[in-house]
């Protein structure tokens with residue numbers, strides 16, 4: 545999307561440059577149009593939704609895309625990963641995400657539209673650090689033998705499960721944010737919009 549935006553800007557500059565060589569009248573007509581268009585284009589690109597192809601995201605993998613300058617995680621959760629969510633329901637602070645505003649499609653056991661695909665803003669709700677993935681269960685990730693997998697924020701130790709739900713007694717006050725998103729097809733997600741073609 546941003547690449548496309550850059551191409552458009554470059555193309556417009558080229559048109560202006562060509563017009564400058566072609567004649568003063570053409571420049572006068574073009575410049576006000578260009579100068580009024582570019583700032584709004586820039587603003588639009590900064591807040592624009594992002595379309596993501598998840599066709600190559602294998603079970604157990606996570607990808608990160610940027611939306612409004614924030615990292616957004618998309619995780620293809622395996623059955624085992626999903627199985628941990630039920631086991632952890634009494635260990636997380638807000639199992640049903642009732643505490644903070646969530647899209648309605650995140651107010652369920654998996655906090656997602658499709659059970660396996662998790663979409664979350666990868667920014668800790670405490671002071672904004674970026675949590676790291678600790679997907680392997682057990683002590684292998686340095687998290688203790690009873691760790692079932694999830695995320696650790698290195699700043700003050702908040703931990704989150706595979707649905708971005710914060711564990712009880714941690715500094716982060718709420719679960720990770722689920723951004724507005726919608727499926728355009730089985731393998732394409734639009735981040736930043738709830739409605740197709742909006």
Ligand code: FES
Nearest residue numbers: 668670671697700
């Ligand atoms: S910023 Fe994540 S625990 Fe403080």
